[in-house]
Amino acid sequence: MSGPSDFQPTNPALKWIERRLPIMGLMHSSFVAYPTPRNLNYWWTFGAILSLMLGVQILTGVILAMHYTPHADLAFKSVELIVRDVNYGWLLRNIHASGASMFFFAVYIHMFRGLYYGSYKEPREVLWILGVIIYLLMMATGFMGYVLPWGQMSFWGATVITNLFSAVPYFGESIVTLLWGGYSIGNPTLNRFFSLHYLLPFVIAGVVVLHVWALHVAGQNNPAGVEPKTEKDTVPFTPYATMKDMFGVSCFMLFFAWFIFYMPNYLGDADNYNPANPGVTPAHIVPEWYYLPFYAILRSIPNKLAGVIAMFGAIIILAFLPWLDSAKTRSSKYRPLAKQFFWMFVVVCIGLGYLGAQPPEGIYVIVGRILTVCYFAYFLILLPLLSRIEKPRPVPNSIADDVLAKSGRKSATMASAVIALLVAGGLFAGSVQDARAEDHGASPPGQKWSFSGPFGKFDRGALQRGLKVYKEVCSSCHGLSYVAFRNLADAGGPGYSVAQAAAFASEYKIKDGPNDQGEMFERPGRPADYFPSPFPNEQAARVANGGAAPPDLSLIPKARSYKRGFPMFLIDFFTQYQEQGPDYVAALLQGYEDKAPAGFNLPEGSYYNKYFPGHAIKMPKPLNDGQVTYDDGSPATVAQYAKDVTTFLMWTAEPHMEARKQLGLQVFVFLILLTVLLYFTKKKVWANAH
Amino acid sequence: MTTASSADHPTRRDFLFVATGAVAAVGAAATVWPLVSQMNPDASTIAAGAPIEVDLAPIAEGQDIKVFWRGKPIYISHRTKKQIDEARKVAVSSLPDPESDEQRVKAGHDQWLVVIGICTHLGCIPIAHEGAYDGFFCPCHGSVYDTSGRIRQGPAPSNLPVPPYTFVSDTKIQIG
Numbered sequence: 001m002s003g004p005s006d007f008q009p010t011n012p013a014l015k016w017i018e019r020r021l022p023i024m025g026l027m028h029s030s031f032v033a034y035p036t037p038r039n040l041n042y043w044w045t046f047g048a049i050l051s052l053m054l055g056v057q058i059l060t061g062v063i064l065a066m067h068y069t070p071h072a073d074l075a076f077k078s079v080e081l082i083v084r085d086v087n088y089g090w091l092l093r094n095i096h097a098s099g100a101s102m103f104f105f106a107v108y109i110h111m112f113r114g115l116y117y118g119s120y121k122e123p124r125e126v127l128w129i130l131g132v133i134i135y136l137l138m139m140a141t142g143f144m145g146y147v148l149p150w151g152q153m154s155f156w157g158a159t160v161i162t163n164l165f166s167a168v169p170y171f172g173e174s175i176v177t178l179l180w181g182g183y184s185i186g187n188p189t190l191n192r193f194f195s196l197h198y199l200l201p202f203v204i205a206g207v208v209v210l211h212v213w214a215l216h217v218a219g220q221n222n223p224a225g226v227e228p229k230t231e232k233d234t235v236p237f238t239p240y241a242t243m244k245d246m247f248g249v250s251c252f253m254l255f256f257a258w259f260i261f262y263m264p265n266y267l268g269d270a271d272n273y274n275p276a277n278p279g280v281t282p283a284h285i286v287p288e289w290y291y292l293p294f295y296a297i298l299r300s301i302p303n304k305l306a307g308v309i310a311m312f313g314a315i316i317i318l319a320f321l322p323w324l325d326s327a328k329t330r331s332s333k334y335r336p337l338a339k340q341f342f343w344m345f346v347v348v349c350i351g352l353g354y355l356g357a358q359p360p361e362g363i364y365v366i367v368g369r370i371l372t373v374c375y376f377a378y379f380l381i382l383l384p385l386l387s388r389i390e391k392p393r394p395v396p397n398s399i400a401d402d403v404l405a406k407s408g409r410k411s412a413t414m415a416s417a418v419i420a421l422l423v424a425g426g427l428f429a430g431s432v433q434d435a436r437a438e439d440h441g442a443s444p445p446g447q448k449w450s451f452s453g454p455f456g457k458f459d460r461g462a463l464q465r466g467l468k469v470y471k472e473v474c475s476s477c478h479g480l481s482y483v484a485f486r487n488l489a490d491a492g493g494p495g496y497s498v499a500q501a502a503a504f505a506s507e508y509k510i511k512d513g514p515n516d517q518g519e520m521f522e523r524p525g526r527p528a529d530y531f532p533s534p535f536p537n538e539q540a541a542r543v544a545n546g547g548a549a550p551p552d553l554s555l556i557p558k559a560r561s562y563k564r565g566f567p568m569f570l571i572d573f574f575t576q577y578q579e580q581g582p583d584y585v586a587a588l589l590q591g592y593e594d595k596a597p598a599g600f601n602l603p604e605g606s607y608y609n610k611y612f613p614g615h616a617i618k619m620p621k622p623l624n625d626g627q628v629t630y631d632d633g634s635p636a637t638v639a640q641y642a643k644d645v646t647t648f649l650m651w652t653a654e655p656h657m658e659a660r661k662q663l664g665l666q667v668f669v670f671l672i673l674l675t676v677l678l679y680f681t682k683k684k685v686w687a688n689a690h
Numbered sequence: 691m692t693t694a695s696s697a698d699h700p701t702r703r704d705f706l707f708v709a710t711g712a713v714a715a716v717g718a719a720a721t722v723w724p725l726v727s728q729m730n731p732d733a734s735t736i737a738a739g740a741p742i743e744v745d746l747a748p749i750a751e752g753q754d755i756k757v758f759w760r761g762k763p764i765y766i767s768h769r770t771k772k773q774i775d776e777a778r779k780v781a782v783s784s785l786p787d788p789e790s791d792e793q794r795v796k797a798g799h800d801q802w803l804v805v806i807g808i809c810t811h812l813g814c815i816p817i818a819h820e821g822a823y824d825g826f827f828c829p830c831h832g833s834v835y836d837t838s839g840r841i842r843q844g845p846a847p848s849n850l851p852v853p854p855y856t857f858v859s860d861t862k863i864q865i866g
């Protein structure tokens with residue numbers, strides 16, 4: 001993309017094509033011979049990482065779309081079926097869902113890098129603006145993608161975000177109706193979001209081509225911020241940049257795989273495992289972590305229209321950066337003041353992200369306002385001012401000089417970069433954790449689960465006992481509608497044989513039909529049938545249970561959580577603690593107290609539970625000592641029942657957990673090997689260049 | 691790329707490059723596997739393809755029914771004496787796809803013909819009791835099958851396939 005190339009293939013067939021369509025020359029001049037500054041550091045590998053992430057998202061997205069049903073009644077279920085039934089469906093979904101977070105994580109680093117090294121300055125203004133456009137498109141795509149699973153957070157996130165447009169004077173309501181295709185969020189909304197979510201990534205890919213084109217015309221910026229002058233300042237893209245990028249990508253994949261295989265729900269919200277319910281808003285509506293800073297800005301401003309303008313303004317302002325900062329020196333390395341303020345700005349952004357996940361009350365609001373002012377002041381006051389008053393340090397004469405000067409302290413830079421990356425990642429990633437359900441009473445005690453940790457496996461005995469508890473106790477009120485009888489014989493499950501599962505199924509009466517006479521009839525269950533639900537519909541369930549419909553249990557341990565708080569959520573990231581749900585469910589089953597504490601006003605028809613949010617639960621104490629007989633000698637106590645049934649429900653919530661952790665181990669062994677090899681290969685290749 | 695520093699250890703360098711390339715290639719190949727495997731029928735589809743039982747009692751002589759198994763139409767014909775005789779009279783060697791009628795039905799249940807009703811030409815559904823041989827006639831491109839579901843005329847290359855099935859009792863079969 002940088003002018004005609006002198007590349008000529010030798011093969012006559014290729015020559016023939018090349019004369020008519022010089023595509024090989026284009027590739028060669030853009031990705032092989034292209035001169036790249038020799039002093040680029042690892043922050044520059046994020047361009048390659050982002051290209052990879054776009055590819056990964058498009059590929060997994062196209063595949064998921066083959067199995068997904070964009071219909072308000074079926075979307076949630078179809079996502080569950082992808083995860084449960086499609087070959088490697090759980091893997092593809094985990095990649096796509098955490099891939100979105102990784103994509104944003106990488107883009108933020110890429111943007112901060114551009115900010116620090118002045119990559120937006122003359123002659124790269126258009127390059128930068130194209131980047132801002134890509135970022136905007138990514139936000140739109142990410143938002144619409146989050147709506148597709150049609151869980152509670154999907155639904156209410158969509159409601160809140162689309163309602164932003166109602167702030168527009170005069171036309172607000174009409175715009176929102178237009179977006180919804182109805183009088184509220186519903187099936188038409190879901191369908192159009194699906195269509196656009198499929199379209200936008202290809203638009204992004206198109207703008208990325210322009211972005212790369214602009215990059216190859218202006219040339220890459222570099223840490224020194226001086227343009228390459230002689231041959232000595234650059235190295236050819238291949239193999240130098242290619243190898244370095246590949247090593248960077250490989251390191252990033254290790255980080256990515258940690259989420260895919262070990263922490264797939266760490267960045268998600270437990271509430272999104274509850275199907276969308278237009279009648280109940282979750283206690284805390286929190287967007288995905290990558291929108292949190294802007295969400296915090298929105299909430300800091302007490303006026304609706306002003307808040308929305310501030311939020312969009314916070315993004316749009318980036319496009320004006322080349323003109324707000326008119327300093328001649330590009331790299332903040334040589335701008336002592338700009339450098340300090342840059343890091344302060346990073347802290348402000350992370351702070352805003354943290355606040356975006358907190359409830360909008362008290363001190364959080366005040367700090368949010370201060371940080372919002374700081375955010376805008378950085379762009380509107382500080383940068384213009386600095387470019388006038390700051391005295392930059394002298395920049396090196398050439399890139400070659402820069403390389404010579406710093407070859408001594410290289411490893412230190414790299415180590416600090418890695419540490420900064422890890423801390424930032426943990427912080428960003430963790431900030432959303434705080435948003436989880438808040439009003440819980442006591443924190444459930446942490447239990448020891450056989451399935452926790454990287455090598456965790458389900459305890460088969462507990463699964464079988466838990467199934468018995470479910471069947472004899474829970475099933476009278478709670479469905480298990482995503483679990484089929486055949487699943488009882490699946491690998492990684494309770495360990496029954498196919499014949500045992502079939503025998504178990506045949507004890508159930510399943511409604512089938514219509515037959516040739518047009519009548520419904522009952523027949524014995526087959527392995528392909530799903531656990532029948534105790535009530536024919538939600539209304540019936542509600543009436544029979546004092547107004548509160550007993551939730552389906554298939555996903556319960558993943559759909560319930562409690563606040564971990566700082567710094568636990570950071571530690572959880574490294575210890576792979578993912579068992580908030582099971583801890584809560586097990587605690588709830590044992591948390592009944594005969595008498596509510598003095599002063600607690602227990603409503604009629606409710607029971608007091610230590611761990612239930614608000615303490616007044618409609619479900620009577622379900623388990624009592626000796627209620628279920630175990631044949632394997634395990635104690636017939638409430639504690640044992642609770643533990644067993646929770647283990648069983650964890651399996652129903654994630655039937656492929658063992659496969660996930662096993663594959664994760666293999667992938668990690670492979671990736672570590674590849675990363676080490678790439679590191680040495682890169683070192684070998686670069687040995688010539690220094 | 692051949693400079694003094696790397697020429698010192700040519701073999702070690704080459705080994706490193708080859709090893710890295712090989713490991714990367716293995717990784718790429720392993721990545722393709724789940725991406726392709728997901729296209730196969732999923733677990734619920736496979737479970738729904740379990741064997742089905744069909745009650746033959748209501749099917750009168752000379753009648754046939756169509757049932758679905760794994761999304762495919764299965765014809766079950768209760769053949770008349772005349773139809774059976776016609777199917778057995780013809781010289782097997784004269785057929786385009788030689789197969790005797792006895793091979794295509796279960797011994798002792800000669801009146802029952804069970805075939806997958808998908809034309810072996812290009813997949814249309816032939817109409818029962820039509821065509822010159824009183825068997826099946828495919829309207830798409832004119833293939834004609836006889837009372838044993840064997841191809842007699844037209845572009846179809848082979849006989850209508852017989853699905854796997856067994857007699858559970860005299861009046862009940864299990865397909866699959």
Ligand code: FES
Nearest residue numbers: 809811812828831
């Ligand atoms: S499909 Fe039946 S004749 Fe062509």
